[in-house]
Amino acid sequence: EIYCDNAATTSLDLEVLDTMIPYLTNHFGNPSSSHAIGRKAREAVEEARHKIAKLLNASENDIFFTSGATEANNLAISGAIKTYEVRNVITSRLEHKAVLQTLGQYSQHNDLEIDFVRLDNRGNVDFEQFEWLLKNNQQTLVSLMHGNNEIGNLTDIKKIGEICKKYDAIFHSDTTQTIGKHRFDVTKLYIDYIVGSSHKFHGPKGVGFIYINKYRKIQPHIYGGAQERGTRGGTENVAGIVGMAKALEIAYRNLEEYENYVAFLKSKMITALHDLFGDEISFNGESDSTTDSLPNILNVAFPNLKKGGVLVNRLDALGIAVSGGSACSNLTNNGSHVLKTLNRNLDKDSVRFSFCKYNTPAEIDLIIKAIVDIYEQDIFVRKSVQN
Ligand code: PLP
Incomplete structure (x- = not known):
């Protein structure tokens, strides 16, 4: 068998599995419990958060765990729309369905206008038209992906960010295909939300994260307990989170x-x-x-x-x-x-x-x-x- 479909998912690194096993067995505690077994799980979750933040040159407070990139994209878009009374969205028809469907849902229920940026026949963003769209809109959310999952196109998110800054737009980028495959330094980018999915870089499935710029306010996204600082209720996937941090560490090491x-x-x-x-x-x-x-x-x-x-x-x-x-x-x-x-x-x-x-x-x-x-x-x- 030959597996050549790594943009869909990747195999789990055995080194990653080894770091996860203790949290599926002995250290099974709930991170919200106040006893020692719970505290052990909490420590692991916070250590993973610290590791991931460091790899992106972000602060731990900017990292929120999710079930994957689909949820993280949903969170970014819903968070921006709910908090900032977004009126216009600029995106591209090449985005993943996790973005397009989410925007589609919000545009149905809100007074939201969606503009699709012009692309050349190889799928590259027309930066001039993009800037023109921004100039002519207000309270805008820009959602443009970094690496395209089907055709591999890379979009210059540094440049997009600089244009967004000029017009005070909110910028979300679906970075699912580039987290773990491209070096990020969020302090060098003007960006509000980026997302990662563990199973794309040899980590476990069903776990991911979102980076939210510290200047952006956040709204609860899943209601329940106070996990993830009230943004996303629900007991954390401790072993998954530990595995994801390890997988990312390995990815950036090499x-x-x-x-x-x-x-x-x-x-x-x-x-x-x-x-x-x-x-x-x-x-x-x-x-x-x-x-x-x-x-x-x-x-x-x-x-x-x-x-x-x-x-x-x-x-x-x-x-x-x-x-x-x-x-x-x-x-x-x-x-x-x-x-x-x-x-x-x-x-x-x-x-x-x-x-x-x-x-x-x-x-x-x-x-x-x-x-x-x-x-x-x-x-x-x-x-x-x-x-
Ligand atoms: N965005 C892009 C660009 C992807 O390639 C994927 C993967 O399928 C996703 C979002 C969704 O990621 P997840 O499987 O973590 O929900």
Whole structure:
């Protein structure tokens, strides 16, 4: 089996699992309990908060634990809208559903206008039009992601932040695909909310966090106990939080090595695909760029198979896990809203490969070999059908 779908989720690091086990067994206390067993759990939660804050150059008070990035994005958007009487939102059609659906819900129930920033055909933000939109709106929330989960595009959030500052806008960025994969220093960014999801960087699933700029007020998001300073009621996922902090620590310990390694795997794949298909291959968004995309995501528009169905399924049948994100015109899937927005390669069979530190060059060779076999077989099937 080859797993090349690391933008969807990653495997749990065993070192992370080791740090979690004591909090699933002996130290099972409720962090809100005042006895020693509870205090032990509280200590672990606060130590994790401290670790994560330090890695982002933030303060512990700015970090709030959640069940993942979906919840953290919901919290950012609802928090901003409830607290600051937001009237306008500027976002992009390439955002994750965790952002688009949340904004959709709020716009239905509030007097909220949503503007979608203009993008070029590779999915890059038109900064001039973005600034124009900001200039012409007031009480604005900007929600623009850092790394796109489908096509890997990186948006310059430093630049976006500077424009937001100029017009006094609130800035939220969905950083799910870049936390743990890109160095952050929140003191060098003008940003109000960023989010992280543990399972994207070899931590456990169902746990994440939000960073909230200390100048922003926060409203309760889940009502209940006074956990997370009254923002989010509910007993903390202690083992998950401990595991997430450990996973992030490991990720940042080896960041440059990781970036170079996955970029190497990606360029190996790009070269092999060019050799194989020549002009018949293309890449979605900026995913083949070495500077403007995440080093671990490659979204490829393959020629359609004539008889063999969709490439993702064919690869799956050979034990290779990759992801679609395609909107093949001849298939009955809903397709990718990202590729639809770009209106590119909708007639092609698009596949997202997303790498991690555990993928190997030998796996890339095996994937390429599988692709060769699938296409050769397709030609054979096509020929035999024609005959
Ligand atoms: N935002 C982006 C860009 C993502 O890639 C994901 C992952 O699927 C999410 C949000 C949601 O994260 P989670 O699985 O932690 O809810």
